[in-house]
Amino acid sequence: MRLSFADPADRAGNVPATEAKTPEHYSTEPKALLFSHPFWAQGGLTMSHLKDQVILVTGGTSGIGQACTELFTEHGAKVIAMSIQAEQGQGLANRLQAEGRTCLFHYGDVRREEDVRAAVELALSRFGRLDAACANAGVLRTQKITQVTLEDFNLVMGVNLLGAIWVAKYAIPVMERQGKGCICFTTSVASEIGFPEHGVYCASKAGLVALMRCLVTDHSPKGVRFVAVSPGTIDTPMLASSCEGWDKPKEELYADVARKIPVRRLGQPMDVARVIGFLLSDEAGYVNGSVVYVEGGTLALPPW
Ligand SMILES: NC(=O)c1ccc[n+]([C@@H]2O[C@H](COP(=O)([O-])OP(=O)(O)OC[C@H]3O[C@@H](n4cnc5c(N)ncnc54)[C@H](O)[C@@H]3O)[C@@H](O)[C@H]2O)c1
Structure with a gap:
């Protein structure tokens, strides 16, 4: 990823190794170094509110979405993880089920309306409700706008923005009938920073924020909350x-x-998943239409 910030100083950062995309990579155990505060020593957030919640996670089989699937099911949620990663998704669901958790893998392309509708219908047919949805599936393609093709545009906008619109279209009526629900969008600091050669991606992520605010106006009076997380470099x-x-x-x-x-x-995927887990809780019940940044202070940097 090409960052446009100048290095503020040549300070030697102690950068931890960032390998191993194993289940441990998505560990829900707080890292001793990062969570040495007494709050974490006492167990940190319990996430007990996730128990029995039915949650759809698009892109739920890799990266940030997988961390959500791991965290939510660990705390007793029933997760439908949707993606186009057939083998990886079924493997994840099988592993979590073998551990006694509830996770269904739904193969589907978020650009296809019928695939997203089927994911919501799966939640209803198997669990009878849908408490939350994480519109998280995303793709990144970079190019100068003078090189962009309609194919690039359709892919990035189709997955990142249209996919979230289909999630909202089918999840909201269910949540309004329930009188309660929450949809969390995964936007990006790219919605606010002019990353070089990221024009379409940045536009797709800014579009999610604009979408979220309109949904608040239209649907929060019937009990549905909308939030967005804005990850930095994860x-x-x-x-x-x-x-x-x-x-x-x-x-x-x-x-x-x-x-x-x-x-x-x-950032690690679980840094983002924990924040999403909190935003889905009643403790965050007055957070609505907000973008919550999970970026280690990236946006606070001065522009030189
Ligand atoms: N990694 C970062 O630094 C970062 C920063 C800011 C925002 N984000 C956003 O976070 C979200 C998750 O990204 P990640 O970094 O975990 O990436 P990832 O590539 O690990 O995961 C993306 C997921 O989306 C799924 N997906 C892609 N196209 C799909 C489609 N057409 N239909 C259904 N599922 C599809 C993939 O199968 C995968 O499960 C994305 O929206 C991304 O834009 C990531």
Whole structure:
């Protein structure tokens, strides 16, 4: 990923190794180094509100979405993880079910209205309700706008924005009938930063924020809340694939980026999942139409 910030100083950042996309990568255990505060020592957030909640997670089989699936099911939620990763998705669902958790994998393309409708119908037919939806599936393609093709545009807008619109279209009526529900969109700091060669991606993520605010006006009076998380640089397969074609190995690129982030590390998928888990709770019941940043202070950096 090409960041436009100048390195504020040549301070040597202690950058942790960022490998191993194993189940441990999505561990829900707070890391001792990061969570040494007494709050975490006492167990941190319990997330007990997630028990028996029925939650649809698009893109729920990789990266941030997988961390949501892992965290929510660990705390007793019934998760429908939707994506186009057939093998990975079924493998994830099988593993979680073998651990006694409730997770269904739904193969589907969020660009296809009927696939998203089927995911919501699956929640209703299997569990009788839908308490929350995370419109999280996303793709990243980079190019100068002078090179963009309709195919690039349709892919990025189709997955990142249209996919979220289909989730809202089918989840909202269910939630309004229930009198309660929450939809969380995964936007990005790219909605607020002019990343080089990210024009369509940035527009898709800004579009999600505009969409969310309109949904608040139309549907919150009937009990549905809408929130967005805005991740910074998170160590996921999407980030790894954005390193292809550079003249440095991924590890060096990650270390370069980490040195520029105020907390001196990349985010982990579980950093984002924990925030989403909280936003879905009644404790966050007065948070509506808000963008919550999970970016280690990236947006606080001065522009030089
Ligand atoms: N990784 C980051 O640094 C970062 C930063 C800001 C925002 N985000 C956003 O977070 C979200 C998750 O990204 P990630 O980094 O975990 O990426 P990822 O590539 O690990 O996961 C993306 C998920 O979306 C799914 N997906 C892609 N196209 C799909 C389609 N057509 N239909 C259904 N599912 C589809 C994939 O199968 C995968 O499960 C995305 O919306 C991304 O834009 C990521």
